[in-house]
Amino acid sequence: MDAMPEPYKADEEQLLYAKVLATGMYIGLAVLFVTFFLYAMGVVEPAVPVDQLSQYWDGTKGDPGKKEGVVRYLDAMNKDFLHMDHAPIGWAWLGMLDRGDYLNFLGIAILSAITILCFLAIVPVMLRKKDLLFMVMALLEAAVLALAASGILAVGH
Amino acid sequence: MTCVFRRYTPYLVLSLLLILVFPVVAPGQDHSDASTPAAVAGPEPVNPAGEANGNEVKWWVWPLVLFVVTFVMGVVAVLGGVGGGVLFVPIISGFFPFHLDFVRGCGLLVALSGALAAGPGLLRMNLASLRMAVPVALIASSCAIVGAMIGLALPTNVVQTSLGATILGIVVLMFLAKKSVLPEVPKADKLSTALRIYGVYTEQSTGEQIDWKIHRTLIGLLLFIVIGIMAGMFGLGAGWANVPALNLVMGAPLKVSVATSKFLLSITDTSAAWIYMNKGCVIPMMVVPSLVGIMLGSFIGVRILKVAKPTFVRWVVIVLLLFSGAKALTKGLDLPFIV
Numbered sequence: 001m002d003a004m005p006e007p008y009k010a011d012e013e014q015l016l017y018a019k020v021l022a023t024g025m026y027i028g029l030a031v032l033f034v035t036f037f038l039y040a041m042g043v044v045e046p047a048v049p050v051d052q053l054s055q056y057w058d059g060t061k062g063d064p065g066k067k068e069g070v071v072r073y074l075d076a077m078n079k080d081f082l083h084m085d086h087a088p089i090g091w092a093w094l095g096m097l098d099r100g101d102y103l104n105f106l107g108i109a110i111l112s113a114i115t116i117l118c119f120l121a122i123v124p125v126m127l128r129k130k131d132l133l134f135m136v137m138a139l140l141e142a143a144v145l146a147l148a149a150s151g152i153l154a155v156g157h
Numbered sequence: 158m159t160c161v162f163r164r165y166t167p168y169l170v171l172s173l174l175l176i177l178v179f180p181v182v183a184p185g186q187d188h189s190d191a192s193t194p195a196a197v198a199g200p201e202p203v204n205p206a207g208e209a210n211g212n213e214v215k216w217w218v219w220p221l222v223l224f225v226v227t228f229v230m231g232v233v234a235v236l237g238g239v240g241g242g243v244l245f246v247p248i249i250s251g252f253f254p255f256h257l258d259f260v261r262g263c264g265l266l267v268a269l270s271g272a273l274a275a276g277p278g279l280l281r282m283n284l285a286s287l288r289m290a291v292p293v294a295l296i297a298s299s300c301a302i303v304g305a306m307i308g309l310a311l312p313t314n315v316v317q318t319s320l321g322a323t324i325l326g327i328v329v330l331m332f333l334a335k336k337s338v339l340p341e342v343p344k345a346d347k348l349s350t351a352l353r354i355y356g357v358y359t360e361q362s363t364g365e366q367i368d369w370k371i372h373r374t375l376i377g378l379l380l381f382i383v384i385g386i387m388a389g390m391f392g393l394g395a396g397w398a399n400v401p402a403l404n405l406v407m408g409a410p411l412k413v414s415v416a417t418s419k420f421l422l423s424i425t426d427t428s429a430a431w432i433y434m435n436k437g438c439v440i441p442m443m444v445v446p447s448l449v450g451i452m453l454g455s456f457i458g459v460r461i462l463k464v465a466k467p468t469f470v471r472w473v474v475i476v477l478l479l480f481s482g483a484k485a486l487t488k489g490l491d492l493p494f495i496v
Contacts, residue, residue: 009283010280010281010282010283010287011287011288013287014280014283014286014287014288015280015281017280017287018276018277018278018280018281019277021273021276021277021280021423022277024273025273025274025276025277028273029270032445032448033445033449036441036445039441039442040217040442050216050217050442051215051216052216053216053440053442054214054216054219054254057254057255057256057259057440057442057443058254058255058256059256059258059259060256067312068256068313069256069257069258069313070256070258070259070309070436070437070438073256073258073259073437074437087437088437089435089436089437090435091435101441101442104441104444104445105434105439105441108266108434108439108441108444109434111266111269111270111273112266112269112427112430112431112434114273114423115423115424115427116427122287131353133351133352134288134291134352134353137291137292137295138291140295141291141294141295141298141424144295144298144299144302144428145298145424145427145428145431147302148298148302148427148428148429148431148432148435149431149435151435153302153306153432153435154432154435154436
């Protein structure tokens with residue numbers, strides 16, 4: 001008697017990619033939910049008080065000489081609350097994890113960084129299979145994502 | 158009669174929700190219109206309680222409304238066969254008081270989270286193809302970075318106008334684009350053979366194993382240059398463009414195209430999201446409620462999918478996009494709108 005055909009199995013690297021992706025996603029979401037709870041409940045004090053945030057998120061408050069939107073927002077926020085030499089961009093949030101709002105960037109960064117880890121994880125598999133073209137593409141993709149994440153492209157407004 | 162009423166109740170409830178939610182959020186649109194004298198004159202006077210005059214909404218109202226709206230979007234997106242991003246950016250930017258910079262950053266993260274949630278399952282089922290996704294993603298994600306940088310450099314009204322035109326273009330595409338369940342691909346081309354882009358998947362409904370291959374690979378890859386730029390520039394998920402490109406141009410089966418497109422977003426949107434994040438365009442009070450709303454809504458939408466009529470919901474999506482596309486266009490051109 002013939003059995004029903006098994007669902008066609010994905011390649012080893014595809015299954016490994018899926019495993020790393022799923023694990024990273026759960027970790028990222030868990031961190032995000034915890035940090036947001038701490039922020040919204042006021043357990044960790046934010047840099048910008050939650051009841052004043054709505055005055056800034058339309059990007060019009062602040063110096064009219066600055067471009068409306070995120071530029072003016074960062075400038076106004078810095079002048080009114082942060083009082084830093086420069087408005088925080090790039091990875092500056094890493095030094096501000098004691099503020100409730102910036103603490104949330106931890107979970108967001110994890111969710112955004114998972115795919116880089118996924119591509120790096122499959123490189124040894126492709127090397128073992130001698131699938132060098134695919135391995136190079138995976139490394140290139142990891143490099144593109146790492147460049148985007150680095151903040152190098154975010155300098156200057 | 159009772160059967161008919163019961164059958165259409167979910168759609169009536171859905172339509173009612175949409176009708177009720179939008180008038181609630183519509184008054185917020187004036188806050189983001191920088192051309193009004195109030196916005197240009199400078200900071201509004203602040204009362205001792207820390208709230209600006211005329212802006213007495215409690216701080217948690219907007220995140221809560223955002224959560225509800227994105228929840229509905231999540232349900233509608235699954236039923237209508239579109240991604241969350243293509244609904245999120247035009248609707249939120251048109252009817253909420255958030256600046257377009259933050260809406261785009263948030264939209265990318267919302268689309269990304271949906272892709273992260275769906276990706277592992279689609280890869281394990283071998284519906285999404287990593288081999289097809291990687292070369293496509295390499296092009297799309299690089300161009301999404303470029304698109305994000307262009308989008309953040311351009312004046313807001315230019316981006317808003319372009320966004321409106323693009324959304325209306327997507328509506329046309331949704332009307333005209335056909336879908337091919339199993340495209341006719343006589344022979345794999347040399348490029349796809351060299352990249353080993355082919356595969357087998359199991360059609361769950363019949364147990365049949367389907368071999369697939371693609372053609373017109375170079376044209377398809379070149380299309381993803383444009384798709385990547387637009388995804389980065391507007392903060393849209395690009396699923397609306399990925400599926401036709403993979404299915405109609407490159408000839409991948411529809412299920413493989415849809416699944417690979419969804420998975421592809423986890424790569425393309427990541428690159429653009431980092432640019433927006435590093436530029437400061439991410440506000441956690443917007444991102445987390447939206448993310449949770451869309452994910453929960455998608456979860457419910459998948460449950461409803463078995464009993465819902467996708468065609469009806471697809472029409473709801475088209476009307477929503479038409480409305481929000483026109484809103485974005487008129488907002489960018491500083492023209493009056495009907496609401």
